[in-house]
Amino acid sequence: MTTALPSSPSYQLACDIIDNEPLAFWLPLLVNIQNQYRLGEGEWSRVADGANALFEFEQGYIVKIVPPNWLHQGEKEIAADELFKQSKSDFPLNRPKIIAFADHNGWLYILMSKLPGTCLASLWPELTMDNKMLIIRQLGAYMRSLRALANHDSKVLTVRWHKYVQSLKENCLQRHQRNNLSSELYAQVLPFVEQHLADLPDAASMFVHMDLHPGNLMVEHKQGNWHLTGVLDFGDALFCHGPWLEILTPICFMAQGDSELYKTLLNSYGLIDGVDMNQLQNAMMALALVREASNINFVMQQVPSCIGMRNWEQIAQQLFPAINLG
CATH class of the missing domain: 3.30.200.20 (Phosphorylase Kinase; domain 1)
Incomplete structure (x- = not known):
């Protein structure tokens, strides 16, 4: 049987x-x-x-x-x-x-x-800011370490980048409709994406996990704080041009509109030196709209100030707040 x-x-x-x-x-x-x-x-x-x-x-x-x-x-x-x-x-x-x-x-x-430890998702909302900062720094260092993974012509993990991005754009509307995005915001998706997505700088191919959120992170309690110890679920991983798809998920689901957590994540990752992220608010918003399997309603719920906003420019300012990386 x-x-x-x-x-x-x-x-x-x-x-x-x-x-x-x-x-x-x-x-x-x-x-x-x-x-x-x-x-x-x-x-x-x-x-x-x-x-x-x-x-x-x-x-x-x-x-x-x-x-x-x-x-x-x-x-x-x-x-x-x-x-x-x-x-x-x-x-x-x-x-x-x-x-x-x-x-x-x-x-x-x-x-x-099975990895030991506790899933971070059950703890993240209640952690102190200091403990969140500690975990964000550990996550940034881990993301940076993934550069060491070389592409041995893996057909599964390799995409033709520009063709891949085009497919994301073509497939996003059906997903947003399925997820009941408001008609007002839905009508703005493609014009916004066409205007801003190409502003993300191209870069060398690198390995990205692409789904680093609290549900895929394991922690253990040591010396009075929770520390990152493990990473789950490489089902979205790929080699892509630039760090943008890697930083997108933790920005949305861990920084959650907090400028200090956002800044700490970017500084600890360290792969965007010389890039003014404040000029890329709309480009990152466009990426969030086309990212495979993204439920943008759920993303906006991570930052309650987004709820009720009527255009993507306003929402981008909440999800990707202005910061000084100096």
Whole structure:
């Protein structure tokens, strides 16, 4: 007996299966994995909601199950793991180690190690400003360390940059409509993007995680503060031209409109020396509008002053506040 997963589900069906099927539905596949890889005795539990089905085995393992509809996320996770294994550099934060992966009726499962610690998402809103600053500096240093990952012609992680950006522009409206963006702001998306997105300076190709938010970061409590210890989910990773997609997510979901946190993140990252970020407010806003899978309503909720604003220029000033990097 095994879990009956459809080989070619519609987008909506894949979402429904992941969001609504109980643990019992997945257990036949999970038990098969448990036996095949000799994980020992133990119980399975469902991990928090997400784009993929995620399960924890009490012996210290995680299984991620990715549907055919966005299989590239699982393939990127595997490709990024291989890059880290090939690299001779040291990285300041831990990551899950992939143990095995395989196809199951067109779906991809990935068996990996479980990282110790606590998910930062459960703590971030209540942390002191000093502790947030500490974590932001650690995150900036980690982002900078990813430059050491060299591209060995990975087809999964490499994009034709300008073609990729064009596809982001072409696909964003359908997503904003699906996410019920207000009609007033929706009508302004493409004109705003066409006017400002090209203002982001081009740069050399570099590896980016691209989804560094509290839900993908693990922390441990040491010497009176929470410290970053691990990074999860490389399903959005790629080699792209410039740091913009890397800094976008933590700006939105960790700086959350606070100019000091924003400034600290940029200074600790250190890859934008000589760039006046105040001149790029609208360009970063345009990037947030086209970024793959971005729910701009949820982004605006991170900075409540954005709610009710009627144009993207005003919203950009809240999400990417004016700072002095000197």
